Structure formats: structure tokens, C-alpha cells
Amino acid sequence: MNLTVSEENYIKAIFHLQQAEGNVSTNQLAASLHTKPASVTDMLKKLTHKSLLEYEPYQGVRLGKEGKKQALSIVRKHRLWEFFLVDKLQFGWDEVHDVAEELEHISSKKLVDKLDAYLGFPKFDPHGDPIPDSNGIMATIRQFNLIDVKPKVVVEVCSVGSQSAELLELLRHKNIGIGTELQIIRKFEFDHSVEISVKNKPTITISQQLAQALFVKLV
Amino acid sequence: MNLTVSEENYIKAIFHLQQAEGNVSTNQLAASLHTKPASVTDMLKKLTHKSLLEYEPYQGVRLGKEGKKQALSIVRKHRLWEFFLVDKLQFGWDEVHDVAEELEHISSKKLVDKLDAYLGFPKFDPHGDPIPDSNGIMATIRQFNLIDVKPKVVVEVCSVGSQSAELLELLRHKNIGIGTELQIIRKFEFDHSVEISVKNKPTITISQQLAQALFVKLV
DNA sequence: AATTATTTTTAGGTAAATCTAAATAATTTA
DNA sequence: TAAATTATTTAGATTTACCTAAAAATAATT
Ligand SMILES: [Mn+2]
Ligand SMILES: [Mn+2]
Ligand SMILES: [Mn+2]
Ligand SMILES: [Mn+2]
Numbered sequence: 461m462n463l464t465v466s467e468e469n470y471i472k473a474i475f476h477l478q479q480a481e482g483n484v485s486t487n488q489l490a491a492s493l494h495t496k497p498a499s500v501t502d503m504l505k506k507l508t509h510k511s512l513l514e515y516e517p518y519q520g521v522r523l524g525k526e527g528k529k530q531a532l533s534i535v536r537k538h539r540l541w542e543f544f545l546v547d548k549l550q551f552g553w554d555e556v557h558d559v560a561e562e563l564e565h566i567s568s569k570k571l572v573d574k575l576d577a578y579l580g581f582p583k584f585d586p587h588g589d590p591i592p593d594s595n596g597i598m599a600t601i602r603q604f605n606l607i608d609v610k611p612k613v614v615v616e617v618c619s620v621g622s623q624s625a626e627l628l629e630l631l632r633h634k635n636i637g638i639g640t641e642l643q644i645i646r647k648f649e650f651d652h653s654v655e656i657s658v659k660n661k662p663t664i665t666i667s668q669q670l671a672q673a674l675f676v677k678l679v
Numbered sequence: 680m681n682l683t684v685s686e687e688n689y690i691k692a693i694f695h696l697q698q699a700e701g702n703v704s705t706n707q708l709a710a711s712l713h714t715k716p717a718s719v720t721d722m723l724k725k726l727t728h729k730s731l732l733e734y735e736p737y738q739g740v741r742l743g744k745e746g747k748k749q750a751l752s753i754v755r756k757h758r759l760w761e762f763f764l765v766d767k768l769q770f771g772w773d774e775v776h777d778v779a780e781e782l783e784h785i786s787s788k789k790l791v792d793k794l795d796a797y798l799g800f801p802k803f804d805p806h807g808d809p810i811p812d813s814n815g816i817m818a819t820i821r822q823f824n825l826i827d828v829k830p831k832v833v834v835e836v837c838s839v840g841s842q843s844a845e846l847l848e849l850l851r852h853k854n855i856g857i858g859t860e861l862q863i864i865r866k867f868e869f870d871h872s873v874e875i876s877v878k879n880k881p882t883i884t885i886s887q888q889l890a891q892a893l894f895v896k897l898v
Numbered sequence: 899a900a901t902t903a904t905t906t907t908t909a910g911g912t913a914a915a916t917c918t919a920a921a922t923a924a925t926t927t928a
Numbered sequence: 929t930a931a932a933t934t935a936t937t938t939a940g941a942t943t944t945a946c947c948t949a950a951a952a953a954t955a956a957t958t
Contacts, residue, residue: 464914466914466915485935486935486936487934487936495915495917496916496917497935497936498916498919498937498939500936501936502914502915502916503916506914506915517923517937518922518924518937545790548797549790549793549794549797550793559785559789562785562787563785566778566781566782566785570774571764574769574770575768578767683944683945685944685946704905705905706905706906714945714946714947715946716905716906717907717947718946718947719906720907720908721946722946725945736906736953737905737906737952737953737954
């Protein structure tokens with residue numbers, strides 16, 4: 461099954477939009493891929509013909525078994541390359557996404573598996589997202605949205621809700637990253653902002669939007 | 680100047696075919712790129728329009744200043760990635776060419792320069808070919824074709840004439856690689872085969888074709 | 899020099915991935 | 929439930945990188 465770069469990008473986008481179960485809509489895909497709904501319809505037909513998708517006109521789409529397998533392979537490559545860029549080449553975690561977006565399409569399976577070994581079989585990428593192993597299996601950790609955590613509970617940031625440059629810039633400014641330990645001091649009803657305390661630092665206040673973009677685990 | 684993968688492959692092919700001076704023919708390019716002469720003509724027009732080439736219909740083509748710069752950047756990426764694959768990921772030197780053929784098209788300049796630094800600014804790739812630095816400058820060593828070397832002179836293999844799997848397989852079998860020290864014992868007129876002695880090993884005979892594919896330097 | 903062979907270009911077409919505009923289906927609102 | 933709105937698909941074009949077949953230019957042979 462040889463896929464073009466475009467086909468791979470569609471498969472990956474469906475994978476990411478298709479949380480839990482439920483179908484992904486044409487418009488969602490068009491927005492996520494910065495393309496037009498008409499183009500999406502064309503591609504969905506093609507990928508369905510290749511037995512990668514389950515698609516009914518007007519009813520949205522979901523990945524089939526083979527599509528899921530392909531998606532995991534692309535995600536694996538994306539996250540391994542991100543890890544490589546940060547761990548070996550000293551990129552910042554906020555700079556790696558676009559480069560990985562290209563590297564994920566390099567096709568050699570041998571390359572990916574050797575890279576994995578060279579990196580020491582990492583389980584999470586620099587954004588805290590789990591890296592599928594060569595069988596497509598990835599670690600799952602109980603993670604919570606920071607906005608839902610009770611005050612006083614000590615937690616550690618383990619992933620972020622998006623890879624947007626804006627979010628990562630803000631986190632860098634506030635000195636928050638994957639692995640940062642913190643606890644909620646109090647929540648403000650008015651704007652749902654949250655006062656937090658990062659280990660050994662003065663407390664700071666973060667917006668509702670930022671708290672919703674942070675995922676944490678218990679320490 | 681943003682080039683497509685196809686455009687980059689043409690630029691690189693012209694660079695490699697354009698030894699010293701003299702123009703590259705349409706047919707040469709078609710053979711080298713596994714495409715048809717008619718397709719080459721189309722692409723030459725496009726790249727000329729982009730001011731990368733100097734091209735006169737029926738007179739062949741050569742790289743212009745900007746084309747040369749682009750070519751060196753692609754060659755730099757190709758050879759750095761080959762070095763990475765062999766030095767860090769333990770690929771064999773005969774396995775890296777096809778993967779590098781894909782990796783060379785990753786566009787991030789920052790990635791290439793960081794990779795270069797991470798690898799310790801290597802001067803030669805695993806096949807003995809020089810790696811251009813970030814300004815496009817590459818080391819030149821006096822190298823000779825083995826077929827032209829006089830008997831008794833001790834030389835060291837420093838590059839190979841092609842990256843073909845067949846050649847590399849044969850070299851692996853004969854235990855000859857970059858860095859191998861050897862000397863010519865005698866040459867046979869009949870078939871131009873050459874008897875050589877590799878340090879501490881029984882002498883072996885290699886064919887004219889193989890001797891022509893080996894480039895060496897004085898030690 | 900004339901003929902033949904080779905090389906290169908032109909003409910016209912295809913497949914992939916996109917687009918805009920128009921038509922149709924599904925959903926929401928009044 | 930009928931009308932209005934929104935989502936999706938269809939129809940018809942465009943661009944890129946190829947292709948084959950035919951024409952034209954160049955090179956090699958008699
Ligand atoms: Mn991508
Ligand atoms: Mn990531
Ligand atoms: Mn290439
Ligand atoms: Mn090489």
C-alpha cells in the first residue's frame with residue numbers, strides 16, 4: 461500500500477479528528493487541511509476505493525482497519541522525528557512540528573525502526589503525546605484537563621492540546637513545559653481563570669483557554 | 680526560491696552530469712532520471728524560465744549561478760543524511776542511497792545546519808564524496824582512477840564511481856571500502872584486469888570495470 | 899553533397915490534486 | 929411543516945509532471 465503525501469495527510473487528519481467514535485465531516489477535514497470541501501469529497505472517494513476508509517456520502521467518514529494502521533505508522537514517524545529533533549539536534553519543542561510534518565512522509569520502514577532504537581524507544585514525544593511502537597501500540601496514561609483538577613492536587617504537565625505556535629510561545633513565556641510540576645491554588649468564577657503555583661516559583665494566573673490546553677497527570 | 684521534488688531532482692541530475700564544463704544533453708538527462716526526452720524538454724523550459732539554467736534548444740543545458748547554488752544545497756543534504764544513516768543509525772554504506780534520495784528534499788535549512796553540527800561537520804560522505812559546507816564549498820582531494828595508478832604505489836580508496844547496488848555489493852564481497860589501503864601488483868593486458876594486494880591479505884584480481892569504478896588517493 | 903540515422907522538440911493527452919460555481923441533500927428555524 | 933440555512937456533492941477548470949506519436953533539427957554515413 462503506497463500512499464502519496466496528500467493521501468497520508470488526509471489519513472492522519474481523519475485519525476486526529478476522529479476522537480473515540482463518530483464520523484468526521486467533510487467541512488472539518490477541509491478546515492483542518494486548509495483545503496476546500498469539494499477537494500475533500502474527491503479524496504474521500506479515492507481513499508474509500510483503496511479500502512482505507514468507511515465513507516457514506518453526506519454521512520461523514522471514519523478510518524477502516526487498514527486506514528488506522530497507516531495512520532498509526534504516520535503518527536509514529538511524526539513523533540519519533542520530533543523527539544529526534546529536540547533530543548539530538550537541540551530544537552525547541554515549539555519549533556519541531558513543521559519539520560516533522562515533512563519528515564513523517566519518508567517511507568523507509570527500516571529507517572524508522574533504526575531511528576526508534578537509536579533514540580532508545582521513547583514512549584512520548586516532546587509535546588507529551590504517546591509514540592506508537594512498530595506494531596502501532598502506544599502507551600496510555602491517565603491524563604486530565606488542568607481545568608478539571610481540584611485545588612491542592614499536585615500534578616505534572618504531560619501534554620498540550622494543540623501544536624499551534626501561539627500556544628507554544630505562551631507556554632515558553634510562562635516557563636511551562638512537559639514535565640512541569642504544579643498545583644492549582646484557586647479558580648476564579650468570573651472568567652474561569654486559574655491561579656497556579658509552579659514548584660519554587662511565585663504563583664501565576666493563567667486564562668481559561670490556557671488551562672484547557674494543558675493536560676496533566678497525578679504525580 | 681521554492682522548488683518541487685521533481686525540479687530538485689532535475690537540478691541535481693544536471694549538476695552530476697555536467698562534469699567540468701560542457702552542456703548536458705536532453706537524452707542524457709532522460710536516461711539519468713528514468714523519464715522521456717519530451718518530459719525533459721518541458722522541464723528544461725520551466726527551469727530556464729525560473730532562471731536556474733542556461734538552455735538553448737538543441738544545444739543542451741548547463742546550470743546557471745542560482746541553479747548551481749541550489750544543486751550544492753541538495754547535494755549537501757543528500758550526503759549529510761547518508762553520513763547520518765551510516766554513522767548514527769548503523770546502516771551499511773550500500774543501503775543509504777535510496778533513503779537519502781528522499782531525505783535530501785526536506786526543506787528546513789535549520790535542520791540541515793543542526794544536523795551538520797551534530798555529526799561534527801563531516802567532510803566526506805560514506806562513499807568518499809565531499810560534503811559541501813553551508814556556503815556550498817567542498818573539500819577537494821587529488822584523486823586518481825585506480826586503473827591509472829602505477830604498480831607498487833600504495834593508495835587508499837577514497838570514493839566510488841557510482842552508487843549502484845551492484846557495485847556496492849561486489850565491493851562488500853571483496854572487502855573493499857572507503858579507507859582500504861592497497862597497491863597494484865600487476866596489470867593484465869588481455870582483459871585489463873588488475874591484480875591488487877590489500878594490506879595483510881592474499882592478492883586478488885579485479886576486473887577492468889571494477890578498477891575504473893574505484894578512486895584512490897596517495898597515502 | 900545527399901541520404902540516413904539520431905536527437906530533440908512540438909502537439910496533443912492523461913492522472914493527481916487542487917479550485918470555483920452551481921446543484922442537491924440535510925438540518926435548523928420560524 | 930414549510931422555508932431558510934448550512935453542509936456536501938457534482939460539474940467543469942487549472943496546474944504539474946508525466947506520456948506517445950509525429951515533426952523538425954542536427955549529426956553521421958555513404
Ligand atoms: Mn505531513
Ligand atoms: Mn508532537
Ligand atoms: Mn531525490
Ligand atoms: Mn553518497
